[in-house]
Amino acid sequence: MSTDADEKTTRVTRKGQVTIPKELREEFGLEEGDELRWEKTEDGIQIRKATQSAGRGMLVDDDISEEKREEMAEEMEADIREKRRSEWQP
Template identity: 85%
Template sequence: MSTDNDSEGETTRITRKGQVTIPKELRAEFGLEEGDEVRWEKAEDGIRVRKATQSAGRGMLVDDDVSEDKREEMAEEMEAEIREKRQSEWQP
């Protein structure tokens, strides 16, 4: 794998099998772990990669009368907390 840190971001090479490695810093920042799925999307300026699915249990412990917007807000807050915890564990 070859990485290039510049103002455009990091680059990695595609293997013969069409595989790519997502840089460690980006996996940590966006909470990507082994087994997670990513979605490849066409964009006007190239290709965009996004995490394909959220946790299957997302929203299970929230009362039924909580709005979808509030559920999404709560889930995003939890994801940010988890991401911060993971980042702090990875730093020496």
Template identity: 75%
Template sequence: MSTENDTEGETTRITRKGQVTIPKKLREEFGLKEGDEIRWEKAEDGIRVRKATQSTGRGMLVDEDVPTEKREAMAEEMEAEIREKRQTEWQP
């Protein structure tokens, strides 16, 4: 990975399997974590990458007195269940 000036961003290589590593600085800045989904979109000037996983509503249905750590654990558990269900539904 090479770092260029701030207007150019950072570059990474695509692996043989078509995988790309998102630079740590960008993962931290945009709150990207393992299991998050990103969306690849065509744009006039190339490709745009957006975070598809929405975490802004986390904990909305939980009582206000539930500690943040517990809310996060509940949200992660729910995300894992959703991922597992999607994987089993998409398998031929």
């Protein structure tokens, strides 16, 4: 991996896999099981964390605070990650 101040590079393996540098995983909250979206742009490829935030709160009562909604969503995401991890264990 090559590193400059704000630039990091990695290599693509034979299987098409890449490693996301630890600093970037931590900075952007990427964890095992998270999905990434690959987008073609005029400048090349852009990678974004795929979130399901668009549907957040759809099944929650209107009188629930935004803070509570976010807390509930984070708990659900943690549960999903844990389920994925347990399914991936040999």
